[in-house]
Amino acid sequence: xxxxxxxxxxxxxxxxxxxxxxxxxxxxxxxxxxxxxxxxxxxxxxxxxxxxxxxxxxxxxxxxxxxxxxxxxxxxxxxxxxxxxxxxxxxxxxxxxxxxxxxxxxxxxxxxxxxxxxxxxxxxxxxxxxxxxxxxxxxxxxxxxxxxxxxxxxxxxxxxxxxxxxxxxxxxxxxxxxxxxxxxxxxxxxxxxxxxxxxxxxxxxxxxxxxxxxxxxxxxxxxxxxxxxxxxxxxxxxxxxxxxxxxxxxxxxxxxxxxxxxxxxxxxxxxxxxxxxxxxxxxxxxxxxxxxxxxxxxxxxxxxxxxxxxxxxxxxxxxxxxxxxx
Ligand code: XMP
Numbered sequence: 332x333x334x335x336x337x338x339x340x341x342x343x344x345x346x347x348x349x350x351x352x353x354x355x356x357x358x359x360x361x362x363x364x365x366x367x368x369x370x371x372x373x374x375x376x377x378x379x380x381x382x383x384x385x386x387x388x389x390x391x392x393x394x395x396x397x398x399x400x401x402x403x404x405x406x407x408x409x410x411x412x413x414x415x416x417x418x419x420x421x422x423x424x425x426x427x428x429x430x431x432x433x434x435x436x437x438x439x440x441x442x443x444x445x446x447x448x449x450x451x452x453x454x455x456x457x458x459x460x461x462x463x464x465x466x467x468x469x470x471x472x473x474x475x476x477x478x479x480x481x482x483x484x485x486x487x488x489x490x491x492x493x494x495x496x497x498x499x500x501x502x503x504x505x506x507x508x509x510x511x512x513x514x515x516x517x518x519x520x521x522x523x524x525x526x527x528x529x530x531x532x533x534x535x536x537x538x539x540x541x542x543x544x545x546x547x548x549x550x551x552x553x554x555x556x557x558x559x560x561x562x563x564x565x566x567x568x569x570x571x572x573x574x575x576x577x578x579x580x581x582x583x584x585x586x587x588x589x590x591x592x593x594x595x596x597x598x599x600x601x602x603x604x605x606x607x608x609x610x611x612x613x614x615x616x617x618x619x620x621x622x623x624x625x626x627x628x629x630x631x632x633x634x635x636x637x638x639x640x641x642x643x644x645x646x647x648x649x650x651x652x653x654x655x656x657x
Contacts, residue, residue, distance in 0.1 A: 335521040338514070339371065342506040346375035349504060350464050356451070356501075357466035358444060358491075359384045359410070360536050361398045364468030364507060366528050367519035371506045372466050373408055374522060380466075381409045383447045385440060388416025389538030389552065392560040405525050411451060415443045423540060423547045427585075429657035430488055432547070436537040437494020445500060465501035467491045469508050470515060472613050486653065490536040511611045532577040533612065541657040545584035555582040557636045558602045562628050566606075569624045576615065578606040581645075581656045590640035592633075599640030602632060607654055615649040 357369040359382045372380050382402070386395050395412070403410050422435050444465060452459035469491050477492035478485030488494045507515055512533065519529040535541060539559070543551050559580040566578055581603040590597040604625070609615035629642040645652070 333514075335514075335517045338510070338518055339374070339521060342371050343375040346372055346504060346506060349502075350376055350379065353379065353464055354460060354462040355380045355464040355466060355504065356411075356444060356448060356462050357382045358440065359398055359402060360468070360534070361390070361394050361531075362468070362534050362536075363512070363519060363529060363531050364470055364515055365466075366402055366468070366524060367515050367522065368466050368468035368505070368507050369402075369408060370406060370519060370522045370524055372504065373406060378409065381411055381451060381462075383411045383413055383444060385413045385415055385443045385447075387419040387436070387439070387443070387538060387540075388549075389419060389436075389540040389547070391534070391539065391563070392556050394534075401525070401527055405523070405528060411447055413443050413447045413450075415439070415446075418443065419540070420547070420549060425546060427544075427546045429541065432540055432657065433488045433490060433537055434494045436540055437488065437490040438496045440490060440494075440536070441496050441499060441501075463502055464504050466504045466506070468515075469505045471507075471509055471511055472611060474508060475613075487655075487657075513611065530573065532572065532575070534577070535655060541655055542579055542581045543584050544581060544586075544656055551582060551584050554600065554636060554638050555580065555602075558582070558632045558639055561631045561635060562604060565624060565628045565631065566620075569621070571620070571624070574608070575606050575618050575620075576609040576612070577654065578604060578618075579655055581605060582639075588641055590633075592640065597640040599638050601641040601643055602636075602639050603643050603645050603656070604628065605645040605654065605656070607649070609649075609654070612654060615654055617644075617646045617648060 359365045369382050384398050419439050422439050448462045473489040473492050476486045477489045516529045539555050540547050562580045583601045587598050606618035607615040608618045
């Protein structure tokens with residue numbers, strides 16, 4: 332008999348049993364899952380928990396600031412921000428294979444948590460003790476699609492499942508591992524998290540790293556970040572945030588096409604809009620966004636983002652497409 336109340340009670344008890352009086356860190360990504368996982372752990376073990384927000388340089392515009400503001404305001408949790416963009420960009424240099432990118436990002440996340448742990452121990456001075464537990468907001472579909480479910484094929488290695496290094500020093504705490512996204516949202520709301528957090532559209536842990544088709548570098552990230560900010564702002568302005576499950580914006584970094592702007596020729600990259608509607612991300616359909624909105628997004632991106640001269644719309648359902656392109 333599934334109720335959010337039961338889930339919370341059961342998970343709080345499990346977490347307490349698992350971690351005892353140990354110290355815990357939780358990676359916050361800015362998304363719903365990690366926020367709800369953190370709130371559950373906080374409910375269970377209070378200030379044994381420190382949240383770590385890894386700024387991997389693959390974030391969208393304004394995202395780091397938003398996490399610091401919204402989540403800390405809502406929960407009062409201890410937050411450590413780890414600025415790790417250089418580490419991730421160096422590790423990703425020259426890599427364009429999707430699964431390799433995912434594995435590198437998963438590994439670097441763990442390395443970043445290990446560094447954060449050392450910093451936190453140092454900061455605590457004589458009180459400092461080793462942190463044994465790492466909380467992750469892994470959901471049921473992440474487990475299934477990473478090949479962890481019974482008889483499931485490995486479709487993608489989610490950064491927090493199939494992308495973990497072998498020599499992991501932390502013991503994982505994963506209170507959402509049996510839940511679907513809508514259930515996670517209900518749990519978050521019941522725990523008192525504000526709508527801005529529980530209603531947020533999904534965003535993958537590997538971030539823009541898997542939305543650049545081709546090699547990831549700072550310049551390409553900058554292009555994508557600008558285009559994505561425009562697309563999201565227009566979707567919000569059209570009042571369609573809650574109707575659309577999420578809208579990845581994807582940079583086809585190795586593709587260029589000829590265009591014309593003013594009196595001149597351009598030779599720029601295309602951007603793909605991938606708005607989808609879905610119940611649980613296991614299946615999805617492409618969203619029938621109003622043409623006026625698509626026109627506005629296209630005009631603005633091609634006018635405002637130097638280097639992008641074409642906007643295309645992905646009209647593939649899942650299956651056969653997945654939501655993200657990598
Ligand atoms: P796909 O692309 O597999 O995506 O149809 C399904 C949902 O999962 C999100 N996604 C991820 N989330 N870590 C995450 O936290 C990941 O590695 C990851 N890969 C995909 C995706 O945005 C969609 O909501």
